[in-house]
Amino acid sequence: MSKLGNLGARLHRGEISYDFVGKRKIWYGISILITITAIVGLAVRGLNMGIEFQGGAVFTTPTKMSTSVAQAEKYADEASGHQSVVQKLGNGSLRIQIAGIDTAQSDKVKQELAKDLKLDPEKLAADLVGPSWGEQIANKAWEGLAIFMVLVTIYLAIAFEWRMAVAALVALIHDITITTGIYALVGFEVTPGTVIGLLTILGYSLYDTVVVFDSLKEQTKDITKQTRFTYGEIANRSINGTLVRSINTTVVALLPVAGLLFIGGGFLGAGTLNDISLSLFVGLAAGAYSSIFIATPLVADLKEREPALKALTKRVLAKRAQAGAEEEPVGAPAAAGDDTAEATPAVVGPRNQPASRGRGRGRTSGKRR
Secondary structure, eight states: OOHHHHHHHHHHHTSSOOOTTTTHHHHHHHHHHHHHHHHHHHHHTOOEEOHHHHOEEEEEOOSSOOSOHHHHHHHHHHHHSSOEEEEEOTTSOEEEEEESOOHHHHHHHHHHHHHHTTOOGGGSEEEEEOHHHHHHHHHHHHHHHHHHHHHHHHHHHHHTOHHHHHHHHHHHHHHHHHHHHHHHHHTOEEOHHHHHHHHHHHHHHHHHHHHHHHHHHHHTTTGGGOSSOOHHHHHHHHHHHTHHHHHHHHHHHHHHHHIIIIIIIIISOOGGGHHHHHHHHHHHHHHHHHIIIIIHHHHHHHHTTSHHHHHHHHHHHHHHHHHHHHTSOTTOOOOTTOTTOOOOOOOOSSTTOOOOOSTTTTOOSSOOO
16 A cells, blocks of 8 residues: 555544644634735736626737737737737737727727738738627626525535535635635736636535535534544544545646646646636635635534533543543642542552452462362
8 A cells, every 4th residue: 555545544544633623723814814815916906807808809910920929019019009918829820919999999900010010911810809798708607606606505504504504605715715816916817718717616626625524424423422522523533534535636636737837828838728727726726725724624613612512522521631630640649738638549450340259368379279
């Protein structure tokens, strides 16, 4: 068995564990800090909405253009008076996007660009994009997101309970906020592909959370009938038991997405891959984090407020305190001022062993004669 597989087996059996639930205030603080940074990024920089949402014109040059991307951006900015986005396609042609111009402006920009790029205007392809199309996409995306959230909450409340539904909903909002905030900070263009990526990560994040919740539900059946573990400790065991599985699925999912983002979009220059790959990469990582560090500890917080589980925690702690007192070293001095201490001899051997009834009293050890 591999080292990772052996670690997973030991975590599942409870031989080793990390106290995720006990240190939940640290994870909450980290998440709040990241979320605030994302919200500030959204408020200050805003999202760089693509041409599909703003409307504008897209110009495509013939293949094998000698003009650099930076030079083409300069020509487009001067011709339109707007900020442009230029991408070099695989066949050597340039794709020039200019948002916020109408049909009359696009004809003028096309003539200017053709002149600067030393092209025949007829060879410079132009496509107009209306803002209404992008607005419809955005509205449908928001509607789909709202319906998804409502259905997920109802399902989790029925399949598990309302506290788990609330925790999962908080984790999903956490993932969306962080992903959109990083988009604002990085400045990547938001396109329909970005919307698809955002909706995709919600399902993955929810899957990871439900795996832990299912284990937790199974292990907390009749929890109040025992006095060995508190709810938080069992929740921590559930996280540890599924930890290696969560890591494996996250790494396997992140590898191809990282290839799209860093190799395809970064090294090879295929900028059209950045819009969906960044949302998937950040969302998958945030989803794995929230399912381990946010969702389950939050469920433990909510559950341990119940009177029955509060009483269970008191019983467990009292039993441990009693067991600790009984296991004090033999001959330990009594506490100062304790007048009730008695010189009772310690019993060595198994507890609750019945005392003999005088058999062999005064008789030396050995075989009977």
